[in-house]
Amino acid sequence: MTSHTPAVPNGKDHKFNPDFTAAVINATGPKASPRVRQLTASLIQHLHDFARENELTVDEWMEGVELMNAAGRMSDSKRNEGQLLCDILGLESLVDEITYKLAASAPDHPTATAILGPFYRHNAPLLPNGACIVSPEINAQGDRTWMHGTVTDFVTGKPIEGAVVDVWHTAPNGLYEQQDPEQPEMNLRGRFRTGKEGEYGFYCLRPVPYPIPYDGPAGKVLKALDRHPYRPAHIHFLLSAPGYKPIVTQIFDRQSKYIDDDAVFAVKDSLIVDFVPYQGDPKADFELPYDFKMASFDDAKKHAVVAGGTGGTTEESAAAV
Amino acid sequence: MTSHTPAVPNGKDHKFNPDFTAAVINATGPKASPRVRQLTASLIQHLHDFARENELTVDEWMEGVELMNAAGRMSDSKRNEGQLLCDILGLESLVDEITYKLAASAPDHPTATAILGPFYRHNAPLLPNGACIVSPEINAQGDRTWMHGTVTDFVTGKPIEGAVVDVWHTAPNGLYEQQDPEQPEMNLRGRFRTGKEGEYGFYCLRPVPYPIPYDGPAGKVLKALDRHPYRPAHIHFLLSAPGYKPIVTQIFDRQSKYIDDDAVFAVKDSLIVDFVPYQGDPKADFELPYDFKMASFDDAKKHAVVAGGTGGTTEESAAAV
Structure with a gap:
């Protein structure tokens, strides 16, 4: 795992791999812009906290993915x-x-x-x-x-x-x-x-x-x-x-x-x-x-x-x- | 505003409308399933916290929307x-x-x-x-x-x-x-x-x-x-x-x-x-x-x-x- 930024502490008690979120955040490379790095780290932290806090299942996550894909397919110059x-x-x-x-x-x-x-x-x-x-x-x-x-x-x-x-x-x-x-x-x-x-x-x-x-x-x-x-x-x-x-x-x-x-x-x-x-x-x-x-x-x-x-x-x- | 669930405290100090997130969460009606209510309330809280903590701009949000729409348009039975x-x-x-x-x-x-x-x-x-x-x-x-x-x-x-x-x-x-x-x-x-x-x-x-x-x-x-x-x-x-x-x-x-x-x-x-x-x-x-x-x-x-x-x-x- 590349480790260009300090590990981000999760700050929440949970029973899942405590190092996982920091590992994903720290995969960001040195050439990412500071704003992209900040937004992505925060987004990953919130997405993972959301999944852990609610014990999101694979089925539920997949429903969300399909919903977003369907929204994209429906979007064009007249509808977003x-x-x-x-x-x-x-x-x-x-x-x-x-x-x-x-x-x-x-x-x-x-x-x-x-x-x-x-x-x-x-x-x-x-x-x-x-x-x-x-x-x-x-x-x-x-x-x-x-x-x-x-x-x-x-x-x-x-x-x-x-x-x-x-x-x-x-x-x-x-x-x-x-x-x-x-x-x-x-x-x-x-x-x-x-x-x-x-x-x-x-x-x-x-x-x-x-x-x-x-x-x-x-x-x-x-x-x-x-x-x-x-x-x-x-x-x-x-x-x-x-x-x-x-x-x-x-x-x-x-x-x-x-x-x-x-x-x-x-x-x-x-x-x-x-x-x-x-x-x-x-x-x-x-x-x-x-x-x-x-x-x-x-x-x-x-x-x-x-x-x-x-x-x-x-x-x-x-x-x- | 309908108010079927108790207001969810934000728990974060910020300079934006302190009632906004609870208002969005509380718009959920009485017939929503408990699991949908829970997942959506948590998702709204995290999305809003993400936006406030990073002072997300309209331009940045729109870039995210366009990215997700493009992902949906690219998805089919062979690619997700x-x-x-x-x-x-x-x-x-x-x-x-x-x-x-x-x-x-x-x-x-x-x-x-x-x-x-x-x-x-x-x-x-x-x-x-x-x-x-x-x-x-x-x-x-x-x-x-x-x-x-x-x-x-x-x-x-x-x-x-x-x-x-x-x-x-x-x-x-x-x-x-x-x-x-x-x-x-x-x-x-x-x-x-x-x-x-x-x-x-x-x-x-x-x-x-x-x-x-x-x-x-x-x-x-x-x-x-x-x-x-x-x-x-x-x-x-x-x-x-x-x-x-x-x-x-x-x-x-x-x-x-x-x-x-x-x-x-x-x-x-x-x-x-x-x-x-x-x-x-x-x-x-x-x-x-x-x-x-x-x-x-x-x-x-x-x-x-x-x-x-x-x-x-x-x-x-x-x-x-």
Whole structure:
């Protein structure tokens, strides 16, 4: 056995080979990067502790392997089942909290983030402020909503001109357009560029709760856990602006069913919003005022917005999902 | 949030939402089986602790998801890349130890087990004792070996008649027959039925070290860890007999390179054997005497051979790999 790192003590009493986990960890060679070495050692320790603490059997482990293989086979450019498995175990939401921990702790903090989810698409139509993302080709049901607000710098409070607000949400049937052959391409998606005062505004629908796809391994796990697959009504955003850390977020309708019981644990108090009945605009039944605050890369660095070692989500990496 | 189970204390100091992990664990509904509830709660706790302790970023998590999805896409009836990923992290070997813990602790113990590996095939040819598993169609290189011994009951010491010794190993080029179009179907595989005295015997080759497949995610991980992909020379066995717990095992050549450094951590001292130079048999260069001991289902139950809740490896489940 190669032994380039000191043995990691297990720290748990158990009846199995006490040297095994350290031997596996110490097999890592001298050229592994420090971060890879750290993550792998920790992962091995947790995996082995999990197996020992629960006296995991070969059959049970094999069921887990088959579940993960099935998730991989189901994943393609339109669906990421491995991500969905993590989501229902709260992992994406937690990693999101870790990466953007400043968002929760700074005194005047940028908009809290939430998971990107598997339904983001690149290159949604770039539309002028005041436009409607509900496709004119379909006679949409649902409540029309006028959403508007500003994008500002969370430190200086100054408006950010030219920020891009990328928005997407489901149709009243609970499906995103790429899941639904009845919806036109890019229905309920759009990108809006803020004006001089950081302002943006568009018409959309008041969203509805919907189930995450439950015809695969994630659905199998939910069923075994006696859990429902529903997410509370929400609207997704990806915000970007030159010089600012991109924000991936969702806002949630306070009135929605499942607001306290999201299947993927993404709801944060600061992201819950109120849809206000709206008078005097024939194009909208509700108004949704919402202001975003972004952290510049400099401030993000200063306040350690990004946890961990390799840098947080960039627009490219977020968009790769 | 539904709350059917008591909150699980985290027990760790950290700067993240202290209630999050308990909320995810407590989402499990009342109809989940006790074992599923236990395994999932423990898995969630370990996953979340792993993420927090290492301040795992969104980018790093996403790399992990993509790795697992790629493993699933690569897996089929001939290759199990998810299993291979577990193997290089020592998980299959550990789960094997757990499942058959009696094998390591009973005073007179049945043959220690080792991982099945992904190259088992059903229905290897049933051959008479004394036959050769090296296909006559190929002019094999390698050292011919006469392997023989007995299969006995580990409690009574009595011979087991009619036990099936299912054997498989690689060719001198390091490939199993299903990986290698040059080898005839079922080359270097065979099943032998023990006689009245529990005896078996066959001709095979002295095996060689070989790399596990490293053209997929497991190879990527090994490379990042600065580790080699080699396994020490070994022969695989699956033993079965009516009324006895099946045994999945491997024996390892003491002289082999990598004997102290198996890429999948399957070597146990009790499984290391000596190939003895053999005189007087023109068909063999080496002799390999080896006796197997099996535990009856009754004894296995009595001595709690099977750890955990759902029963250990059955012949069917082992063969499903």
